[in-house]
Amino acid sequence: MHHPRGEPGESGSNLISVTRAFIVRRNSEAMTDNRSILVTGAAGRLGAVGRTVAELLLDRGLPVRAMVRREDDRAAALRAAGAEVVLGDLLEPADVYRVVNGCRRIYFGMSLSPGYLEATMTMAAVAREVEVEALVNMSQMTVSQMSIQQTTTSPQQRQHFLSEQALAWSGLQVVTIRPTVFLEGFFLPLTSPSVRDRGRIELPFGQGKTSPVATADVARVIAAVLADPIPHLGRIYELTGPCSQDMHGVAREYSDALNREVVYSDIPPADWERELKQTGLPEHLIRHLLTMADLNRAGRYDRMSDGVERMTGRPAMSIREFVSLHADAFGGRR
Numbered sequence: 266m267h268h269p270r271g272e273p274g275e276s277g278s279n280l281i282s283v284t285r286a287f288i289v290r291r292n293s294e295a296m297t298d299n300r301s302i303l304v305t306g307a308a309g310r311l312g313a314v315g316r317t318v319a320e321l322l323l324d325r326g327l328p329v330r331a332m333v334r335r336e337d338d339r340a341a342a343l344r345a346a347g348a349e350v351v352l353g354d355l356l357e358p359a360d361v362y363r364v365v366n367g368c369r370r371i372y373f374g375m376s377l378s379p380g381y382l383e384a385t386m387t388m389a390a391v392a393r394e395v396e397v398e399a400l401v402n403m404s405q406m407t408v409s410q411m412s413i414q415q416t417t418t419s420p421q422q423r424q425h426f427l428s429e430q431a432l433a434w435s436g437l438q439v440v441t442i443r444p445t446v447f448l449e450g451f452f453l454p455l456t457s458p459s460v461r462d463r464g465r466i467e468l469p470f471g472q473g474k475t476s477p478v479a480t481a482d483v484a485r486v487i488a489a490v491l492a493d494p495i496p497h498l499g500r501i502y503e504l505t506g507p508c509s510q511d512m513h514g515v516a517r518e519y520s521d522a523l524n525r526e527v528v529y530s531d532i533p534p535a536d537w538e539r540e541l542k543q544t545g546l547p548e549h550l551i552r553h554l555l556t557m558a559d560l561n562r563a564g565r566y567d568r569m570s571d572g573v574e575r576m577t578g579r580p581a582m583s584i585r586e587f588v589s590l591h592a593d594a595f596g597g598r599r
């Protein structure tokens with residue numbers, strides 16, 4: 266194509282007007298870009314991260330593609346809330362391609378499982394191919410204290426460590442979320458039976474301190490990132506609850522919330538292991554939980570960060586507030 270050669274000044278102004286036209290087109294594309302935000306692991310239990318992220322994004326009026334494994338009442342609830350529900354397995358590359366294609370931003374998280382690293386790598390390969398603009402990766406706080414020389418015995422933490430490494434090499438625009446232990450995912454299922462039946466938190470956590478965080482808060486941080494990812498690209502967000510305290514302090518918060526005495530009983534690790542095995546939990550999860558207990562006794566869960574408040578403008582939920590909200594599961598208030 267022939268371009269008439271102009272005067273030097275002209276070519277400069279041509280360049281400026283072409284650049285302006287390009288910027289205007291890019292801006293209008295961005296404004297009309299209604300490609301969905303993909304949320305994986307979107308079914309989850311009540312209070313699970315993916316499910317809450319999907320709900321929060323829909324509340325903001327953003328288009329959400331919610332990935333679930335099967336068609337059930339959780340899928341129906343997501344659809345009723347306005348999400349585009351897609352079925353798939355994160356360990357099946359063709360499923361991942363179909364689900365990711367057409368999305369610009371992704372929350373990637375799924376249940377603790379032996380295939381976690383493989384699922385992360387499959388997601389990374391697909392996200393590179395379809396040129397995703399932001400990938401929010403769920404990880405764990407312990408990873409900040411891990412290295413090749415200093416690993417842990419948890420197969421899940423090892424996979425998160427390697428996943429973070431590989432994502433850093435991938436060239437993708439990643440935002441890393443490293444929460445400490447979840448109130449919903451750990452304290453609710455694993456302490457409610459003994460608190461309800463015996464008024465005791467029975468865990469082999471020694472005298473170590475901990476600062477559990479509500480997944481509701483973690484999800485609020487992730488939703489804020491996905492709604493406006495550019496300022497967060499490349500960042501790592503460590504998320505904890507509002508204070509770090511030993512398990513006697515945790516038990517006092519339970520007592521305040523339930524208006525009855527709850528005490529901490531530091532049980533032998535072998536008893537807890539026997540108990541976990543009786544529940545029929547998968548071996549991968551049991552090994553992870555036993556590592557968590559070891560790290561707790563070693564003071565490795567004594568961590569504090571103001572990430573939740575900084576990112577959402579609201580302080581992180583306290584244990585007392587959490588137990589009050591779920592009082593029935595803990596045997597009710599007196």
Ligand SMILES: NC(=O)c1ccc[n+]([C@@H]2O[C@H](COP(=O)([O-])OP(=O)(O)OC[C@H]3O[C@@H](n4cnc5c(N)ncnc54)[C@H](OP(=O)(O)O)[C@@H]3O)[C@@H](O)[C@H]2O)c1
Nearest residue numbers: 306308309313314334354355356375376444445446447450
């Ligand atoms: N629990 C904690 O204390 C804690 C603390 C820090 C970080 N984390 C991290 O948080 C993440 C877990 O978050 P969460 O508790 O919100 O998750 P979750 O509820 O346990 O799992 C989310 C969903 O993942 C889905 N899923 C599992 N395997 C899948 C597969 N192959 N393909 C597609 N979907 C699959 C499950 O589907 P189904 O419901 O159909 O099984 C589930 O609904 C993990 O990365 C974990 O390391 C957890």
